[in-house]
Amino acid sequence: MWKAKLIALLTIFLDTLGFTIMIPAMPGLAGEYHVAYTMITLWSTLYALCGLFSTPMLWGRSDKYWRKPIIIISMIGSMLTYFSIAISHNIWMYLIGMMINGITAGNIGVAQSILSDISKSPQERTKNLWLFGVIFGVSFILGPVIWALALKFGNHGPFRASGILAAINITSALLFFKETHTEREAHTHIKLNIIHIFRDVFVGKERMYYLIYFLINLGIMTYQSIFLLYLNKEFNITGNIGWMILWSFWIIMIANQLIIKKLWLKMETRKLITISLIWFIVCYLAAFIFPLKWVVIGLVGATGIFQGIFRPVMQNFILWENKNVGLINGNMLNLMNMANIFGPMIGGILLDKSISPFLLSATLIALAYTIYIFYWKVKEGHFHA
Numbered sequence: 001m002w003k004a005k006l007i008a009l010l011t012i013f014l015d016t017l018g019f020t021i022m023i024p025a026m027p028g029l030a031g032e033y034h035v036a037y038t039m040i041t042l043w044s045t046l047y048a049l050c051g052l053f054s055t056p057m058l059w060g061r062s063d064k065y066w067r068k069p070i071i072i073i074s075m076i077g078s079m080l081t082y083f084s085i086a087i088s089h090n091i092w093m094y095l096i097g098m099m100i101n102g103i104t105a106g107n108i109g110v111a112q113s114i115l116s117d118i119s120k121s122p123q124e125r126t127k128n129l130w131l132f133g134v135i136f137g138v139s140f141i142l143g144p145v146i147w148a149l150a151l152k153f154g155n156h157g158p159f160r161a162s163g164i165l166a167a168i169n170i171t172s173a174l175l176f177f178k179e180t181h182t183e184r185e186a187h188t189h190i191k192l193n194i195i196h197i198f199r200d201v202f203v204g205k206e207r208m209y210y211l212i213y214f215l216i217n218l219g220i221m222t223y224q225s226i227f228l229l230y231l232n233k234e235f236n237i238t239g240n241i242g243w244m245i246l247w248s249f250w251i252i253m254i255a256n257q258l259i260i261k262k263l264w265l266k267m268e269t270r271k272l273i274t275i276s277l278i279w280f281i282v283c284y285l286a287a288f289i290f291p292l293k294w295v296v297i298g299l300v301g302a303t304g305i306f307q308g309i310f311r312p313v314m315q316n317f318i319l320w321e322n323k324n325v326g327l328i329n330g331n332m333l334n335l336m337n338m339a340n341i342f343g344p345m346i347g348g349i350l351l352d353k354s355i356s357p358f359l360l361s362a363t364l365i366a367l368a369y370t371i372y373i374f375y376w377k378v379k380e381g382h383f384h385a
Helices: 002-033 043-064 065-085 090-103 106-115 122-151 157-176 199-203 206-226 228-236 239-258 269-289 293-318 325-352 357-378
Strands: none
Touching: 002 090, 002 122, 002 157, 002 228, 043 065, 043 090, 043 325, 065 090, 065 106, 065 157, 065 293, 065 325, 122 157, 122 199, 199 206, 199 357, 206 228, 206 293, 206 325, 206 357, 228 239, 228 293, 228 325, 239 293, 269 293, 269 325
């Protein structure tokens, strides 16, 4: 199964790398297309909105049929997106390209399902999900570096590089990936109605954790999706300096991931979640109260210590003893998609009105923490910790 794990991790690495190459390009594209910040952040909203409808169907089919064809379809969508943006000359071609990517979204999620397929125990699954976090962090570190190199070929150079990476990903999956989903639910009927797609999110036993997960991601995305634009507007930090700041943040995240096995995995799950949420709240409130350049940069960098923790912890928590791995992963990705729909829109509006996004981020996560504590007071022992 080591080949399957390698392909899954390579998929996560290349897909995330292609995506992170795009992030530092946002200030340059805003200037090239001559649009407001709200408009340039619209790509994230459209990507997430399309993915909101497509990913449950794609992932449900990965549970019913096979992982391999679904992940290859998603990879092809990414490749087409990056190459279409590479030849775009206006904001509309750029946005249409991101919609294509959203419609075929699912690479990372299916890769996570593959890691779950090959895990022989919940403990091994947790370790595999932590490894996913490490690879994810490495991609975020290398993304801005490749962006800086590709920028020598113009503002669209990074997108050509992303398209090439996606093509490499497709080739590796076609040649080396062996199907891991052997216990298929072949007779499962896949619902296409959006109400059925989100049934488990609203009425399933995991619904309170889904709500908490959504609020946390919304709080993070409200500032994170516009952070480079925020630095550019408030402190006149250019893209070249901005990517170096992002690079240092992701160094913090990957360094933290490397010590997780020895430190964080020894802690109780609930305690890890609590520490993470309190840390976010304190850092975001401080960034709002003290809006000084290096204070804000330092505080946002400090949140990276725990950003790689709460997602895999809560993901494994919700997946506990649940056979519908693809569906649960799809639900969680769609909650992130919902956060990606509203977060950039809210962040862009706040930025255009010169309002700091950090107070709202802190408030949303404080609300998530309050629900989390209340839920455990009422339902103590409902989930395994």
